Amino acid sequence: MKKIFSLLKACMTSDMNLFKVKSKKKSKQSNNLLVAFLLMLVFMFSIFSNVNNLFQKVAEYHLQSLLLVLFSFMTSLMVIIEGVYKTGPLIFNCRDDQLLLSLPIDRKLVLFVRIFKFYVFELIFNSLFMIPIMGAYILWADNINSTFYLTSIIMLFIMPIIPIIISCIIGLITSFLSSKFKFKNLTQILLSMIFLLGILFFTMNLESIFEYFKNNSNSISDIIKKIYYPSAVYLDLINEFNLFELIKFILVNIFIYVIGILILNKYYFKINSGLKRVVNNKKVNVKDIKIKQNSKNNSLIKKELNIFFKTPVFIVNAGFSLVLFIIMSIMLCIKFDGFMNTLGSMEGFIFLKDLLENNVPLIILLLVIMTSFMTSITSSLISLEGKNITLLKSLPLKTKDILLSKIYACLVLTTPVLFIGDIIMFIRFKIGIIPSIFILLLSVLLPLASHLIGIIINLKYPKLDFENSAEVVKQSMSSFISVMLGMLLLIINYVLVFITIDIFNYNIILFLIIIFYLLLDYILYLILIKKGVKRFNDLTI
């Protein structure tokens, strides 16, 4: 037992420092923790405010418990997807493999500790969503009894168990495949994109989904009951508490956990040791290899793009907003009239319909703004260098060039996609030359601002020592702050556009925004090459 606790303590302390940034001062570290905690609260509050509206809406039909269970089902799905990312560094490819496997402890114990650590991560992730969702349910539920609280607290702890076992098994299969065929990245990217587009589809079709709910509430609960056992139990326990059912549910989950460990144990170590083997059997002689020569800048940009395309979590994070932009551009082209009619039929929005109908270039602008600030690609680019920061510093390069290459690489990714979407909409809506040029210009200036902000923030909050890229791309302080700042800029832009739309012609609005972003980009550029360069030079690992 002592061994288990020592092992757990060692493993947990090395991995739970998600928000650790490079700082030696204790007070600074506690400040960082406080910021991280506040950001979590902000995140939970934003979830709460979003789901609160939905609960208010379904309260009319008395479907609150069904919505709660549906959300718990969706959160479990998210835990599975998020979990598949995490199985790589937390379960497979662990850095402490050699150390732990050489110790005189049962291998099952090593696996148990790793899965338990994984469980703790997913428990936090699950709680970030479920606590605000449960809070909103409590506000809008028709009647709440004390057993609801007991059931929900137990559910909070029990619910991640089945998803993590499923994630581990998916991780095991993808690890097995990647050790053979090397397409783990593609599997992860496809799964994540499908899931994210699923959420998008869900939110875009809320109205019709509610109607469907209203008409088919019994069959929906039947479907959930059939496909996901924990949600079915949760629904039953909310409606009618049964202690025997609850105990049975806890035991079933413990049983699944143990069986999961036993199944994984059978194949885990075999597959895990195979992961590090050289799998490229195709021998290519050096004479047959094409030797290419590039300029320094091109080579640096190529290196950045290489990092991007070899990091699935990065592709999904950055690529989603771009994919969304193209989808929304096409949707807008096809369903513009329908969209305007819906807007016109909504009370209080008729004025908006008239405004937007006469200012289509501004709709395109709003889409470009959203795409530019929805995600921050550059906010993890410095951190992702990790230990290679030493290598970069030893090369005969100006720091300014290293930093700018990261910006250029991101522009190479975003600009063509934005231009394609823009041009599709220009053709469909017969936009004039001047607004078209203005929008194309803004399709460079807006992402440029987002990229500059991201890299400046990342230089302020680097995380060079990390276990896996997901930790840097999705969970670091830098990405949190950059996304928040991006959201703030997005809101400011939207508000400014809606305030000025009535006063100025859209060409003037576009022109003013261009001037604003030219200035902002220039100021951010100056900050980058003055403070950013110094900051980069001071970075050590």
Add this chain to the structure above:
Amino acid sequence: MIEIKNVTKKYGDKKALDNVSFTVNDGDIFAFIGHNGAGKTTLIKSIVGIHDFDEGEILINNISIKDNPVECKKLMAFVPDNPETYEHMKAIDYINFICDMYDVPKDVRRNNIEKYSKIFGMENKLNDTIDSFSHGMKQKVVLISALAHDPKILVMDEPFVGLDPKAVFEIKEILNEMVKEGKIVFYSTHILDVAEKLCSRVAIIKNGKLVKSGSMKEIKGDKSLENVFMELEG
């Protein structure tokens, strides 16, 4: 020529390097030895421009690393103790990337890549991604990329760690060849018998201070380098 003049580097209050001065001449194979944490890596990283230092000056062929780091770095190649590379890249792409940074012409890089990949037995591995390599193979990729741009000064931190005996033999041959051409090889090591046989000059550092520096003959006299080192360590 590398001139290290009164270099001091502090981490907080602790002096990692304390007024260190010595010179490395063209054609030298220079061994830099000291116990763990003595300040070897700190000085090496200062020479190659990775770390800044608080006092003193480091000149590379009369150019200050502080004032003109890019020009200095163009003359040097650095091989770290732990092979830090872009692991998701293919070995050939990584080597090409380093060559691009040093503006190496296509024909020169082809000749050098062919030459050194054959020497290190990596000619069939260059199309593989680095993350599939062992520590030693990664170190070989770093060595090939360092040598591919014909550096005038080769700075290495524990270069023999993780290399197989054949690779160690080959690297020693390459170093001898380089110094015959008047180039500089500066490296830190704990393998004292290799340093004794290979190096023309040596410096010993202890707790950030240089305790001995000179030609190998002057430093060791009739004793072995190991004995001298143990005496100094007290």
